[in-house]
């Protein structure tokens with residue numbers, strides 16, 4: 733298990749304000765900058781990962797370091813793979829503890845967006861770390877609960893956590909009974925080497941998702957998810 737608790741980050745105030753439609757030079761811009769400064773002063777994004785090896789492959793399941801995961805898409809994605817990297821990355825409890833005035837939905841959205849940028853940046857750092865340290869030239873990731881509900885059921889989040897040890901003690905991320913992570917701005921998944929450009933959005937039917945990173949791909953869905 734490897735813990736990364738000193739992840740460098742930079743938050744682009746201009747870009748975030750553009751994304752949130754905050755006009756520079758306005759009173760709102762001042763309030764946004766104040767909030768951003770408060771987050772930057774305390775934020776400590778973190779990650780933990782474990783190198784896991786494929787012990788067994790079933791029709792619709794795969795065993796990683798002794799833990800069985802049931803997902804046809806995961807199994808098929810790992811078909812040529814013997815080693816993966818299980819991980820959790822988070823904006824950190826420090827940024828998560830920053831508060832905004834109760835009922836201020838605008839500032840709540842700003843804070844949500846800032847923490848989202850933090851976890852995305854931390855995930856990119858982790859991917860870069862893995863690529864360098866383990867000489868991955870091309871890789872992809874899958875996440876429990878991401879995409880169509882049956883692609884990799886979110887109930888398997890706890891099994892993923894079990895590969896990593898006490899994730900809450902390590903980086904402050906805990907799982908609720910409904911398998912959601914706290915801090916909410918955390919991401920879990922498995923990184924694996926691949927030659928293809930897989931993204932979970934390719935096997936997700938959800939329409940009008942503002943966070944879609946790739947169009948739904950019928951051919952990929954048939955290859956990974958169909959009977």
Ligand code: SF4
Pocket residue numbers: 878879880932933936937938941942943944945
């Ligand atoms: S389309 Fe949206 S909901 Fe579906 S996997 Fe992509 S980001 Fe997630």
